[in-house]
Amino acid sequence: MEKLTFEFFGGAPVNTTRTPALVGVVGSGNLEVLIEPEQLGGRCAVEILTAARGFGDTWKAVLDDFFTRHELADVRISINDVGATPAVVSLRLDQAVESFLGGAQ
Amino acid sequence: MRDWNVQARNRQARLARAAALTKGKVVDAANIDALLEAVLEPGDRVCLEGNNQKQADFLARALVALDPEKIHDLHMVQSVLALPEHIDVFERGIASKLDFSFSGPQAGRLAKLVGANQIKIGAIHTYLELFGRYFVDLTPRVSLVCAQAADRQGNLYTGPNTEDTPIIVEATAFKSGVVIAQVNEIVDKLPRVDIPGDWVDFVVQSPKPHFIEPLFTRDPAQISEIQVLMAMMAIKGIYAEYGVNRLNHGIGFDTAAIELILPTYAESLGLKGKICQHWALNPHPALIPAIEAGFVESVHCFGSELGMEAYIRARPDVFFTGADGSMRSNRAMCQAAGHYACDMFIGSTLQVDLAGNSSTATLGRIAGFGGAPNMGADARGRRHASPAWLKAGREARQGRNLIPRGQKLVVQMVETFREHMQPAFVEKLDAWELAEAANMDLPPVMIYGEDVSHILTEEGIANLLLCRTDEEREQAIRGVAGYTPVGLGRDKAMVENLRDRGIIRRPEDLGIDKRQATRDLLAARSVKDLVRASGGLYDPPKRFRNW
Amino acid sequence: MTSYYEASARERLQQLLDPGSFHEFLPPTERVVSPHLLQLDTPAAFDDGIIVGRGSLAGRPILAAAQEGGFMGGAVGEVHGAKLVGLLERARDEKPAAVVLLVESGGVRLHEANAGLIGVSEIMRAVLALRSAGVPVLVLDGGQFGCFGGMGIVARLCDAIVMSEEGRLGLSGPEVIETTCGVEEFDSRDRALVWRTVGGKHRYLLGEANALVADNIAAFRAAAIGLLDTKPDLSFEALMAEHERLGARLEKFGECRDALDIWSALGIEAPEGLPLLEADAFVANVAGKRA
Numbered sequence: 001m002e003k004l005t006f007e008f009f010g011g012a013p014v015n016t017t018r019t020p021a022l023v024g025v026v027g028s029g030n031l032e033v034l035i036e037p038e039q040l041g042g043r044c045a046v047e048i049l050t051a052a053r054g055f056g057d058t059w060k061a062v063l064d065d066f067f068t069r070h071e072l073a074d075v076r077i078s079i080n081d082v083g084a085t086p087a088v089v090s091l092r093l094d095q096a097v098e099s100f101l102g103g104a105q
Numbered sequence: 106m107r108d109w110n111v112q113a114r115n116r117q118a119r120l121a122r123a124a125a126l127t128k129g130k131v132v133d134a135a136n137i138d139a140l141l142e143a144v145l146e147p148g149d150r151v152c153l154e155g156n157n158q159k160q161a162d163f164l165a166r167a168l169v170a171l172d173p174e175k176i177h178d179l180h181m182v183q184s185v186l187a188l189p190e191h192i193d194v195f196e197r198g199i200a201s202k203l204d205f206s207f208s209g210p211q212a213g214r215l216a217k218l219v220g221a222n223q224i225k226i227g228a229i230h231t232y233l234e235l236f237g238r239y240f241v242d243l244t245p246r247v248s249l250v251c252a253q254a255a256d257r258q259g260n261l262y263t264g265p266n267t268e269d270t271p272i273i274v275e276a277t278a279f280k281s282g283v284v285i286a287q288v289n290e291i292v293d294k295l296p297r298v299d300i301p302g303d304w305v306d307f308v309v310q311s312p313k314p315h316f317i318e319p320l321f322t323r324d325p326a327q328i329s330e331i332q333v334l335m336a337m338m339a340i341k342g343i344y345a346e347y348g349v350n351r352l353n354h355g356i357g358f359d360t361a362a363i364e365l366i367l368p369t370y371a372e373s374l375g376l377k378g379k380i381c382q383h384w385a386l387n388p389h390p391a392l393i394p395a396i397e398a399g400f401v402e403s404v405h406c407f408g409s410e411l412g413m414e415a416y417i418r419a420r421p422d423v424f425f426t427g428a429d430g431s432m433r434s435n436r437a438m439c440q441a442a443g444h445y446a447c448d449m450f451i452g453s454t455l456q457v458d459l460a461g462n463s464s465t466a467t468l469g470r471i472a473g474f475g476g477a478p479n480m481g482a483d484a485r486g487r488r489h490a491s492p493a494w495l496k497a498g499r500e501a502r503q504g505r506n507l508i509p510r511g512q513k514l515v516v517q518m519v520e521t522f523r524e525h526m527q528p529a530f531v532e533k534l535d536a537w538e539l540a541e542a543a544n545m546d547l548p549p550v551m552i553y554g555e556d557v558s559h560i561l562t563e564e565g566i567a568n569l570l571l572c573r574t575d576e577e578r579e580q581a582i583r584g585v586a587g588y589t590p591v592g593l594g595r596d597k598a599m600v601e602n603l604r605d606r607g608i609i610r611r612p613e614d615l616g617i618d619k620r621q622a623t624r625d626l627l628a629a630r631s632v633k634d635l636v637r638a639s640g641g642l643y644d645p646p647k648r649f650r651n652w
Numbered sequence: 653m654t655s656y657y658e659a660s661a662r663e664r665l666q667q668l669l670d671p672g673s674f675h676e677f678l679p680p681t682e683r684v685v686s687p688h689l690l691q692l693d694t695p696a697a698f699d700d701g702i703i704v705g706r707g708s709l710a711g712r713p714i715l716a717a718a719q720e721g722g723f724m725g726g727a728v729g730e731v732h733g734a735k736l737v738g739l740l741e742r743a744r745d746e747k748p749a750a751v752v753l754l755v756e757s758g759g760v761r762l763h764e765a766n767a768g769l770i771g772v773s774e775i776m777r778a779v780l781a782l783r784s785a786g787v788p789v790l791v792l793d794g795g796q797f798g799c800f801g802g803m804g805i806v807a808r809l810c811d812a813i814v815m816s817e818e819g820r821l822g823l824s825g826p827e828v829i830e831t832t833c834g835v836e837e838f839d840s841r842d843r844a845l846v847w848r849t850v851g852g853k854h855r856y857l858l859g860e861a862n863a864l865v866a867d868n869i870a871a872f873r874a875a876a877i878g879l880l881d882t883k884p885d886l887s888f889e890a891l892m893a894e895h896e897r898l899g900a901r902l903e904k905f906g907e908c909r910d911a912l913d914i915w916s917a918l919g920i921e922a923p924e925g926l927p928l929l930e931a932d933a934f935v936a937n938v939a940g941k942r943a
Contacts, residue, residue, distance in 0.1 A: 091330060
């Protein structure tokens with residue numbers, strides 16, 4: 001497996017009393033996304049454990065676009081991935097944020 | 106003085122050799138090898154009915170059992186190589202040359218034998234091309250076909266799975282050929298006559314009913330949320346835009362998703378009666394909810410689909426049905442309908458290049474084309490107008506100094522990544538490498554970029570009709586190629602501009618709420634749901650049940 | 653997503669229990685993951701494929717667990733098993749109205765070998781101890797992966813089982829039976845045969861499932877609520893009665909080759925039509941005829 005980490009800056013902080021949210025399932029072609037509020041000095045920290053090695057650039061591109069859509073700060077996102085395509089990854093990330101923010105977006 | 110009756114006399118000689126083996130036209134199953142040996146001659150052009158769904162399997166096995174010392178160098182012409190026996194005839198030295206259309210299940214073995222020079226391929230065709238050549242330069246001398254039933258006069262009932270049989274038999278019978286049919290039963294009175302006995306020479310009842318496969322059934326349980334999103338885009342961004350009322354769907358989960366959201370999503374957009382009324386399509390169960398919801402006026406079929414017989418019987422207003430109550434399919438006519446009488450084709454593929462050419466060719470497999478290129482091609486011979494055809498034609502030609510024409514909508518619908526993170530968008534199709542390895546004249550392309558009107562991915566729709574330069578076209582494709590290397594290589598400014606001009610449209614641009622793209626939108630989410638939707642008439646084959 | 657079959661374990665719990673009543677023990681944020689899978693360089697899940705916690709059903713307090721079939725087929729590993737055992741032991745302290753297990757599992761997680769086996773045996777012991785203490789344990793079985801192996805045994809150690817037609821309950825999986833006994837004996841690709849043999853309707857007719865419901869979460873919820881007042885009976889008398897019942901069953905059906913023969917022997921007319929009936933119609937049709 002491969003471990004990837006990314007950080008994003010300049011986002012808008014969220015209310016840190018929000019409940020963490022989990023979406024997805026760790027099955028083939030799928031992933032689980034855990035999103036938690038955490039004091040990170042304004043950062044959004046993303047950590048990925050993936051069974052599909054060598055796709056670091058793809059993850060970066062997907063997450064760059066994700067951060068453009070949802071400019072979050074003080075949020076930790078943790079992912080367990082089993083070879084999901086970028087389409088599925090983006091979908092789960094958006095679902096996780098929606099669940100976390102209570103459907104406001 | 107030239108003798109003008111060679112063929113007719115040769116036919117009489119063959120029939121004379123076979124006379125001792127038959128009682129009228131009926132031959133005992135035990136005598137089939139002797140019959141084939143009597144009727145065939147080395148070097149003959151033979152059509153063995155290998156269809157998509159049904160196979161003349163008893164006759165195929167009999168052909169393989171012949172002595173290659175006596176019968177050899179046959180030239181096989183057939184639609185599909187489906188059974189192992191279809192390749193065995195070449196391995197055994199009974200046949201040496203092949204003209205065909207599709208070889209899905211045997212594609213790997215075919216490639217191996219071509220590589221080892223045990224098969225010489227004349228050409229790979231589409232179905233309609235091959236049928237056409239049966240009447241020009243590939244007329245079969247002997248045809249081995251299959252039917253549901255025969256009477257003692259040789260009349261054949263082919264029923265729902267009529268498929269290719271009429272075309273094969275007509276070409277053979279009217280050029281002094283010999284027609285042998287295997288049937289599931291011999292009866293006194295047929296439900297109806299699909300093929301007149303005058304055209305048939307021999308009939309044999311096979312020990313077991315002929316092989317038949319449910320190739321077009323797709324379990325709704327396997328449709329993903331991404332496919333639902335793409336289906337929504339297809340309906341709102343293309344079907345509604347152009348008013349697509351006459352169409353063909355290439356079989357797949359993507360198109361099944363479209364069919365299954367007609368009663369829900371398309372209905373909510375007020376599209377019933379405005380789209381999807383007339384189909385050239387196999388009668389697969391995913392269409393049931395749309396039929397029941399009143400979207401579908403008519404369906405003409407290439408073949409039938411196992412398990413659908415009772416449902417089809419109960420919907421004679423929709424399907425092409427004989428006076429006996431059972432359906433009649435016809436691949437040749439359905440292909441022609443798909444080519445000329447439909448305004449849109451939509452289907453998936455494995456690879457797309459920067460010009461929009463698409464191919465399902467992979468290394469080590471010679472799979473051929475089937476019928477998709479007939480549907481997925483602009484029909485230049487078409488003359489009758491329809492709103493969708495005219496609109497597509499205008500979009501392609503506006504601003505250019507060309508005589509006005511209509512154009513068929515040819516939509517390639519594909520997720521940017523396939524399984525195992527294989528990109529669907531590539532700089533160069535694998536087809537090139539396959540062509541070289543297999544000594545083909547041309548790289549095998551399923552749908553040419555010149556004919557493609559739209560490419561639809563989870564990222565959006567690229568309207569190629571509106572592109573005016575190769576560069577625009579390339580960037581339009583890159584603009585929907587997502588995070589594949591091709592997609593990441595896009596010129597961001599150009600893609601933004603294409604989006605501003607409506608050449609690329611994202612789900613948001615179409616007013617689609619991605620959160621609505623869930624499996625809940627499917628009118629049927631399981632095979633059981635399809636059975637319910639059919640009022641219990643659909644009888645799924647065993648492999649599709651989970652009850 | 654109202655289909656029980658299609659819903660994820662979390663979705664099932666959400667919709668099964670009283671809205672907003674569920675509090676999760678050892679939630680994913682605790683990251684109590686399988687140490688074995690990490691060692692095998694295989695993806696792990698934050699909750700190790702099982703959700704455990706406290707909630708209420710029709711206002712009555714319950715403890716619940718739901719296995720996620722999508723993660724390793726719901727198979728029981730060390731952590732997964734420990735979470736379930738912990739829940740069952742917690743129930744002995746809290747004495748809820750019932751413990752409800754949303755089972756979807758192939759049994760022991762082979763990746764974890766002995767740790768998984770021990771886990772399952774501890775679950776069995778904990779179930780019996782809990783029932784002895786008077787708390788009923790109810791099983792819901794309606795997921796894609798069925799309830800097989802060690803979890804199949806666990807299910808039958810519980811007070812009651814609610815199944816949908818899509819659910820399956822057994823010991824060895826169909827493919828294993830075919831591999832071991834040959835395709836002539838059991839063709840695992842004959843899915844109608846598989847469901848006749850281990851599916852919800854057959855289990856209901858044999859008396860191993862207490863309720864047969866339609867594939868929706870609301871139906872499972874209603875059936876579970878209906879079983880909340882079950883009183884566990886581990887008395888000697890109950891055990892002997894069960895043995896008698898099983899003996900009689902073997903006598904009556906021992907020679908039957910197929911479930912259809914059993915259904916005929918139960919006095920059901922046109923048994924081949926049973927798989928086609930919806931849940932309510934099926935239950936009405938076989939009323940009074942179960943083994």
